[in-house]
Amino acid sequence: METTTKTTPLNQWHRSHGANMANFGGFDMPLWYDTGVKAEHLAVVQSAGIFDTSHMASVLVTGHQAFDLLQYCHTRDLSSLVDGRCVYGAILNDQGHVIDDAIVYRFQADYYMVCINAGMGTAIADHLASQLSAIQKEKADDTDTNDSTASVDIQDLSGKLGKVDIQGKDAARVLQLLLDNADAVFEKMPYFSFKGHFDEKSPLAQGVQLKDGTPILLSRSGYTGEFGFEIFIHSDSVVALWESILTAGAPFNVIACGLGSRDSLRAGSVLPLSHQDVGPWKFMNHPWMFALPLSSDGKTFTKSFLGDKALLDPTDTFYTLPFAGDNLKKVASGPASLVLDEKGEVLGTVLTCATDMAIGRHEGTVLSIASPNLPEGFKARGISCGFIRVDRPLDVGTRLVLQEKKRKINVTVVSDIRPHRTARRKITDFLEARF
Amino acid sequence: MKEINELNLPENFKYSKDHEWAGMEGDVITIGINDYAQDQLGEVVFVEMPEVGDTFETEDEFGTVESVKAVSELYCPIAGEVVAINEDLEDAPELVNESPYEKGWIMKMKIADPSEMDTLMDKAAYLEMLKG
Numbered sequence: 417m418e419t420t421t422k423t424t425p426l427n428q429w430h431r432s433h434g435a436n437m438a439n440f441g442g443f444d445m446p447l448w449y450d451t452g453v454k455a456e457h458l459a460v461v462q463s464a465g466i467f468d469t470s471h472m473a474s475v476l477v478t479g480h481q482a483f484d485l486l487q488y489c490h491t492r493d494l495s496s497l498v499d500g501r502c503v504y505g506a507i508l509n510d511q512g513h514v515i516d517d518a519i520v521y522r523f524q525a526d527y528y529m530v531c532i533n534a535g536m537g538t539a540i541a542d543h544l545a546s547q548l549s550a551i552q553k554e555k556a557d558d559t560d561t562n563d564s565t566a567s568v569d570i571q572d573l574s575g576k577l578g579k580v581d582i583q584g585k586d587a588a589r590v591l592q593l594l595l596d597n598a599d600a601v602f603e604k605m606p607y608f609s610f611k612g613h614f615d616e617k618s619p620l621a622q623g624v625q626l627k628d629g630t631p632i633l634l635s636r637s638g639y640t641g642e643f644g645f646e647i648f649i650h651s652d653s654v655v656a657l658w659e660s661i662l663t664a665g666a667p668f669n670v671i672a673c674g675l676g677s678r679d680s681l682r683a684g685s686v687l688p689l690s691h692q693d694v695g696p697w698k699f700m701n702h703p704w705m706f707a708l709p710l711s712s713d714g715k716t717f718t719k720s721f722l723g724d725k726a727l728l729d730p731t732d733t734f735y736t737l738p739f740a741g742d743n744l745k746k747v748a749s750g751p752a753s754l755v756l757d758e759k760g761e762v763l764g765t766v767l768t769c770a771t772d773m774a775i776g777r778h779e780g781t782v783l784s785i786a787s788p789n790l791p792e793g794f795k796a797r798g799i800s801c802g803f804i805r806v807d808r809p810l811d812v813g814t815r816l817v818l819q820e821k822k823r824k825i826n827v828t829v830v831s832d833i834r835p836h837r838t839a840r841r842k843i844t845d846f847l848e849a850r851f
Numbered sequence: 852m853k854e855i856n857e858l859n860l861p862e863n864f865k866y867s868k869d870h871e872w873a874g875m876e877g878d879v880i881t882i883g884i885n886d887y888a889q890d891q892l893g894e895v896v897f898v899e900m901p902e903v904g905d906t907f908e909t910e911d912e913f914g915t916v917e918s919v920k921a922v923s924e925l926y927c928p929i930a931g932e933v934v935a936i937n938e939d940l941e942d943a944p945e946l947v948n949e950s951p952y953e954k955g956w957i958m959k960m961k962i963a964d965p966s967e968m969d970t971l972m973d974k975a976a977y978l979e980m981l982k983g
Contacts, residue, residue: 436852436893452894453919454945676919744897745917771896771919795942798896823915823922 422535424470425578425654435674441534443471446674454773456677460640461774461786461834464584465673466661469639469646470654473537474577477528477544479568484551486528489544490520491699493709493718497522501609502635505707506699507532507540508723514694516540517707519637521610523620529573529633533690537574544570547722577614578654582661583644583681585786585838586668588846591634591645593664594657596625601634602847607840610635614648626657636843639678641685643838643846683802684772684834686738692749693736693767693803700727701809702736703831734805736767739816739827740782741800744771747820755804756817764806766818773798775834787836800825801833852890855981859886861952865971867928868980872952875968879934883956884916884925884947887981892918895947900936900958907931907960909967914957916947929967931960 422443430437435446446468448456459465477486487494492505502521506514507530516536521529532540548568582590592598601611601624612624614633621631633648649657662670679689686703688694694702708727709718717724746769747753753766775784776796785796804816814829838846864872870888873880889895897917907913907927914925936958940946947955962968972980 448893448919454894454896680919745899746922748922773896820922 422471424468425651426468426470426658429655429658430468433672435672438675440675441471441536443534445471446672447676448674449672451671453674453676453680456671456673457680457773458785459669459671460584460642460673460677460681461784462584463669464582464586464590464644464665465671465677466658466665467581467583467639467673467675467678468579468654468658469581470578470651471534472579473532473534473540474573474579474648475530475532475537475541475544476571476573477530477568478526478571480526481548481551481568482526482528485544485548485568486520486530487719488551488554488721489547490518490530491708491721491723492520494520494522495719499524500611502637503608504704506694507543508699508721508727510723510726512698512700512723512726512729513696514690514699515543517688517690517694521633521635523613537572541570541572544568550722576651578649578651578657580647580649580654580658580661581638581640581644582647582665582670583638583640583642583673584670585643585846586665586670587644588843590661590665590668590670592847594626594660595634596627596629602843605634605636605843607636610637614650616650626660630657632657638839639687640681641687641834641837641839642681643841679768680770680772683768683770684775685837685839686833688803689768697805698727698733699723700733703738703803734764734807735809736803736805737810737829738831738833739801739804739818740830740833741769741818741825741827743777744773744798744800745825746771746800747818747823747825749802753818753820755806756819758815758817760817763808763810763816764804766802766820767805768802769800769818770802771798771800772834775799782833782835784834784836786838799833800827801830853886855978858890858978858981859952860974860977862974864952865928865968865973866977867926867971869926869928871925871928873928873968873971874952875965878965879959879961880929880931880968881956881959882928883951886951888916888923889948889951889955892916892923893920894918895944898937898940898944898947898957900940901933903933903936905933907933909970917944925957927960928971929960929962930964931962933958934961935959 430446434450492503506517516532519531613620624634635646638644751765755764872885899915901913911927913927
């Protein structure tokens with residue numbers, strides 16, 4: 417992590433729009449605006465919201481060994497990744513601990529982008545560069561030739577690239593008003609695919625442009641569990657994009673959202689926060705096992721990668737599990753909050769505890785304000801949720817107590833939290849007329 | 852966050868060091884959290900209240916206020932017995948932010964010793980404490 421406080425191109429906008437600001441990952445970022453966290457959380461579930469995510473870092477990895485380097489350093493098996501698709505995984509050290517989680521974007525066979533967390537650009541670029549010799553050695557051993565022309569170019573885009581996420585079911589309808597040739601852009605654009613490029617010099621930049629010609633990289637992904645997009649754009653154009661989304665989105669009640677609602681939305685969607693839910697411990701036995709290249713028997717991996725041997729070593733392993741509270745009462749996130757079984761034995765600590773304000777219980781079932789056929793009188797009072805890290809496996813349904821000093825809340829181990837999320841739905845579901 | 856000079860602190864209430872306010876009518880006091888506390892806490896999403904008939908000593912915890920940001924314990928500024936709680940807060944906890952001294956009151960207590968009110972701070976003394 418870098419230490420001086422940085423700002424995104426939208427810092428003045430946030431400050432002049434009543435944002436409550438705080439340091440996050442070395443950046444001065446909005447936690448929420450005058451509308452409040454709850455309204456922001458609900459807007460994303462009901463209509464759409466936008467988030468300034470320009471604090472996140474991106475690194476371009478290009479060259480004919482770019483694939484080999486990322487295949488060795490990222491936990492996903494990238495051999496099945498095709499142009500225009502991206503995947504979520506983690507970058508580990510040789511102990512199998514998480515340096516950062518990362519989405520890898522494949523533009524072409526020798527051209528990738530790695531999107532990571534705030535302040536991690538330099539660290540990840542340095543880490544990738546440090547592993548170059550490992551893959552080159554492996555190649556040399558394999559082929560018995562000294563491939564001295566091997567090269568990978570690693571470029572940290574921190575500071576040059578901005579990012580805005582528009583999340584919620586009305587996201588495509590709003591972007592339709594702002595994109596040149598929106599119908600063609602939205603064609604064949606499934607979850608975790610992307611089009612376009614933020615660099616006007618790239619031939620791919622023709623792929624997606626705003627109506628004023630500004631090129632963007634449009635990715636069908638996000639961090640809220642709801643349908644939407646992440647937009648990568650040159651940092652000079654971030655403010656104009658942000659304001660145009662708010663103007664075009666006003667009839668849909670699209671509002672600016674801060675990191676507070678981003679945190680509660682992602683917790684309700686069982687998505688981890690890097691350095692809090694995944695971090696300096698083994699990246700095993702957690703809700704994100706899809707991010708590992710597990711073979712069909714689940715006991716080995718389909719590729720070799722940095723940290724793989726440590727992951728398969730069963731010692732020093734924790735179990736990370738999602739939980740849901742009985743109601744909206746929460747405890748603090750972090751190791752000061754303990755996990756106890758019903759007899760009072762300490763099993764571990766709380767990683768994340770947040771309240772998803774869009775959900776509530778009805779006759780024992782968790783429903784969301786976006787659930788179909790809501791029963792009359794249903795009120796989403798909110799449910800606390802998040803992740804615990806314990807020393808043993810626990811079945812779904814296990815009752816636990818989370819304790820922060822004197823305060824105790826009752827929770828249950830679950831497999832999922834907010835129902836009826838929209839992230840994976842088809843674009844066409846949200847482009848047709850509402851009536 | 853509000854600056855200290857932006858805080859709304861009515862002159863007719865007394866204030867505790869834990870940022871509660873108390874207003875007296877006869878031998879019944881009404882208690883809530885003040886403008887400084889609601890502003891610091893941020894959006895209140897839940898208020899855990901005592902039950903009518905509960906009795907508390909001075910400094911006893913009588914409930915919690917839960918915001919999006921934090922959970923804060925409520926401490927009883929004066930000993931007494933709970934005679935009413937604000938049931939509107941169950942469905943509308945945001946009243947604590949929107950109207951901390953009127954619609955957002957938390958409980959009413961019958962107090963044993965009205966002179967205990969003198970142990971609380973008036974607006975000027977409370978502001979001095981905030982300024983440190």
